[in-house]
Amino acid sequence: MKNCPASPTAEVGVWYREHHGWLRNWLRAKVGRPEDADELAQDTFVRVLCAHLRQQDELREPRAYLVTVAGRLVSNFYRRQSIERAYLEVLAALPPQSQPSLETQALMRESLFEFDSMLDGLGSKVKQAFIMAQFQGLPYVEIAARLNISLRSVSTYVARAMAHCCLMLP
Secondary structure, three states: OOOOOOOHHHHHHHHHHHHHHHHHHHHHHHHOOHHHHHHHHHHHHHHHHHHHHHHOOOOOOHHHHHHHHHHHHHHHHHHHHHHHHHHHHHHHHOOHHHOOOHHHHHHHHHHHHHHHHHOOOOOHHHHHHHHHHHOOOOOHHHHHHHHOOOHHHHHHHHHHHHHHHHHHOO
């Protein structure tokens, strides 16, 4: 980094001026819609600023760091879209008289996003086993058969997911 500014805030400001356009274009190639790319670029710089204020380490390769942060945000973006689509499919299958109010729908959608972020970092089978056990009420034997894993693995996965969720609670 040329001429490292005195404060972390100033350094991130320099990164913003030097790399924002490039990052926004990189994100547009990933997500398609310019407005989504703009929002993800802003979120990237907010996260970089927060992390940089905590660590105050000088980074030699800001673009590599920005791509790492932005890449995680892109993954979250697509995961949220997938959750949104699944939720809308469930709503569409409900009879009109069973449709929740718009306010309830918004609260449910936000709860789904929060739950998904709580499970972030767990393996796919761990998430699946936990959801099948806790939300679908399936017995461990059936979960083992569906996921093609041992009964002991189901028990371990569910316990791991529960512990993970407990650690994520405020």
